Structure formats: C-alpha cells, structure tokens
Amino acid sequence: MQFQASIEIRAPAECVFDLISTPERLPQWNEAVVEAHRVSPGAVGPGSRAQMQGKVLGQLIASETEVVGFEPNQLFATNAVRGPRLNTIFRLAPLEPAGTRLDVELRGELPGGSLGNLVAEPMLRAQLTRSLEQLRILCERDALSHQAPPKESESC
Numbered sequence: 747m748q749f750q751a752s753i754e755i756r757a758p759a760e761c762v763f764d765l766i767s768t769p770e771r772l773p774q775w776n777e778a779v780v781e782a783h784r785v786s787p788g789a790v791g792p793g794s795r796a797q798m799q800g801k802v803l804g805q806l807i808a809s810e811t812e813v814v815g816f817e818p819n820q821l822f823a824t825n826a827v828r829g830p831r832l833n834t835i836f837r838l839a840p841l842e843p844a845g846t847r848l849d850v851e852l853r854g855e856l857p858g859g860s861l862g863n864l865v866a867e868p869m870l871r872a873q874l875t876r877s878l879e880q881l882r883i884l885c886e887r888d889a890l891s892h893q894a895p896p897k898e899s900e901s902c
Contacts, residue, residue: 747852747853747854747855747866747867747870748851748852748853748854749851749852749853749867749870749871749874750849750850750851750852751849751850751852751871751874751875751878752847752848752849752850753847753848753878753879753881753882754841754845754846754847754848754882755845755846755847755848755881755882755885755886756844756845756886756889757844757845757846757885757886757888757889758840758844758845758846758889759819759820759838759839759840759846760818760819761846761885761888761889761892762819762838762846762848762881762885763818763819763820763822763838765881765884765885765888766822766836766848766881767790767813767816767822768790769782769783769784769790769796769798770782770783770784772796772798774880774884775877775880775881775884776877776880776881777873777876777877777880778800778801778870778873778877779798779799779800780798780799780800780801780806781798781799782796782797782798782799783796783797784796785797785810790813790816791813791816792813792814792815792816793812793813794812794813795810795811795812795813795827796810796811796824797809797810798810798811798829800829807829807830808828808829809826809828809829809830809832810826810827810828810829811824811825811826811827811834812824812825812827814833815835819838820837820838820839821835821836821837821838822835822836822838823835823836826854830854830855831854831855832852832853832854832855833852833853833854834850834851834852835850835851836848836849836850837849837850837851844889846885848878848881850874850878852870852874
C-alpha cells in the first residue's frame with residue numbers, strides 16, 4: 747500500500763515541523779492516534795522512538811516508530827518498528843509569503859496482508875485527509891497566536 751497527500755498551510759515551516767515531530771501532539775491532529783509518547787529520552791531526532799495507541803479499522807493497536815529522516819523544517823520521516831508496518835515521510839516546502847506546503851507519503855503493510863490493505867486503504871486515505879485538515883487548523887491557529895512580537899525563548 748502506498749499513497750500521497752498534500753496540503754498548504756498558512757504557517758511557517760517551523761510551526762508545522764514542530765507539530766508533526768512532537769509525538770505527544772499527535773493525538774491533537776492525527777485522528778488515528780489516541781495516545782502517543784516518547785520512548786527515547788531528550789529531543790526528537792534521528793533514531794528516537796515513540797510509542798502510540800491508535801485505531802485501525804476500529805481496533806485499538808499499539809505501535810512504535812523510529813525517526814529515520816530528520817531535517818528541521820524540511821523533512822520528517824518515521825518507520826514502524828512494532829505494530830502495523832507503516833512508513834511515513836513528511837516533506838515541507840516554503841510558500842510565500844509565510845506558508846508551508848506539506849507533502850505526505852504513507853506506505854507499508856497492514857495486518858491481513860493484501861486483503862487488509864484493500865479494505866483499509868480507502869479508509870486510511872480519508873483519515874489522512876481529515877487529519878491533515880486538522881493539522882492545518884492547528885498550525886494556522888498557533889501561527890496567529892505567535893504573530894505578536896515573540897519573546898526570545900518563544901517558538902511556535
């Protein structure tokens with residue numbers, strides 16, 4: 747299974763990257779994720795891991811992912827090391843005047859082999875579309891709240 751989606755967000759790449767790369771914030775925008783937390787100590791980066799509880803076809807499934815691509819404000823990629831074998835790549839590109847284009851590629855295998863993929867793919871496509879729309883709303887809201895002159899230690 748493999749598919750792609752894109753969305754334009756009226757927020758700087760820093761805000762978008764922060765939201766997609768922070769495991770604890772996944773449930774805020776990804777409707778498939780019920781709970782997520784870091785397994786690795788410290789900041790998220792190459793090799794760090796996160797555990798999640800998510801819903802696939804109505805069933806609660808545990809998974810663990812590892813960051814395999816990490817270029818701040820440009821690329822964030824994860825591979826599943828436990829649970830559904832899904833790999834996700836987020837590519838960010840600046841849009842003028844202060845926006846970001848986010849391209850997402852999702853590929854992998856779900857439980858149930860090719861039949862599971864056949865049944866789940868349309869649902870996952872729709873779920874990804876809704877999740878990206880929620881991500882857009884959150885990023886744009888966060889960007890608006892930070893338009894006031896930022897404090898030195900403040901980020902999106």
